[in-house]
Amino acid sequence: MRALHACLLTLTVIFLSSALPLTPAAAFPGPFAKAAASTKATKTLVKPDSAGRHSVGPRPSRWCGWYMRTQLGGGPEYNLxxxxxxxxxxxxxxxxxAVAVWSHHVGLITGKTKDGQWVVRSGNDGGRVRERPRSVAGAVFRKV
Structure with missing residues (x-):
């Protein structure tokens, strides 16, 4: 019964996510538009498929890598x-x-605070996409 419920829930999420329009952050008021202007987030880096969706597959349970794929492209091996x-x-x-990569997490550096902390935007940070000051200790940095 649990497997059937999980399967139906997954199919519902996939259906709903494919039906939602992808709107650039600049179209939203307030801090979203400010963040988009400062990080150039409105530039689409992943080519959409014929239906206008990004074809990166369903979101896995550990999804920070998957979120980066929606931003920078890449195959399913980058879900990890x-x-x-x-x-x-x-x-x-x-x-x-720069892309900051830890052994368990990945994110995009979008800025620096006045006190010198790096601001990182990543998926699956507290179960959602967040942009916040974060320690980059132990991370490696890549230009993608």
């Missing part, structure tokens, strides 16, 4: 966060626009 450490070219340190 640590595989982002092999993509693009290495950087000597953190900088805006």
């Amino acid at each position: 966060a640590r595989n982002w450490a092999k993509r693009g070219r290495p950087l000597n340190g953190p900088r805006v626009g």
Whole structure:
């Protein structure tokens, strides 16, 4: 019964996510538009399929890598966060626009706070997409 329920829930999520229009952040008021203007998030980096959706497959339970695929493209092997450490070219340190890769998480550096912390946008951060100051200790940095 649980397997059937999980299957129906997954199909519902896939159906609903495919039916939702993808709207650039600049179309939203307030902080979303400000964030989009400062990070150039309105530029689509993944080519949409013929139906206008990004074809990265269903979201797995650990989905930070999957979220990065929706932003930067890549195959299903990049659903696993640590595989982002092999993509693009290495950087000597953190900088805006770099992909920060930890052994268990991946995110995009979008800014720096006044006190020197790096601002990282990532999926599956507390169960949602968040952009927040974050320690980059132990991370490797890639230019994708």
